[in-house]
Amino acid sequence: MLRIMFVCLGNICRSPMAEFVFRDMVKKAGLEDQFEIASAATSAWELGNPPHYGTQAELKKHNISCSGKRAVRLKQSDYDKYDLILGMDRENIRDMMRLFSGDSEKKVRLLKDYSTGGEVDDPWYSGDFTTTYNDISQACKNLLENLKQKIK
Ligand code: 4NP
Numbered sequence: 001m002l003r004i005m006f007v008c009l010g011n012i013c014r015s016p017m018a019e020f021v022f023r024d025m026v027k028k029a030g031l032e033d034q035f036e037i038a039s040a041a042t043s044a045w046e047l048g049n050p051p052h053y054g055t056q057a058e059l060k061k062h063n064i065s066c067s068g069k070r071a072v073r074l075k076q077s078d079y080d081k082y083d084l085i086l087g088m089d090r091e092n093i094r095d096m097m098r099l100f101s102g103d104s105e106k107k108v109r110l111l112k113d114y115s116t117g118g119e120v121d122d123p124w125y126s127g128d129f130t131t132t133y134n135d136i137s138q139a140c141k142n143l144l145e146n147l148k149q150k151i152k
Helices: 014-026 055-062 090-099 129-151
Strands: 002-008 035-042 085-086 108-110
Touching: 002 090, 002 129, 014 035, 014 055, 014 090, 014 129, 055 085, 085 090, 090 108
Parallel strands: 002 035, 002 085, 085 108
Antiparallel strands: none
């Protein structure tokens, strides 16, 4: 079993998009029973709120539902619970280093370390959920290929 956590500032735009895109890929690969997948926020700003309308609409274009998802906050105990904790931008990584008091087991990475490097475009500011989706789906595709080697 591999436990994967996606993290962003609010858990309403980027990380829920990554959670449900990755869930969809894992399901299509027939690997649902091999993974536990979640997403959470570094801030308390949006706790309890559903994904942003733009995230919901973008996911819907790809026949992916995120119904029932509500924003939750990343906890210190998540460091032990998850095998890989993927931030969307460098601020997420800095906030996690503070929450987890470092990263002794090298579990914390940027999601786009699996693709072109750098940060996932933040649609909260850009309003462009399609670019965010493309960023996320490319990185998640590579992530799944990478992890398939580990569960063989
Ligand atoms: P997210 O987007 O971190 O991708 O969920 C944001 C959500 C809320 C805010 C900023 C970014 N905010 O400033 O409230």
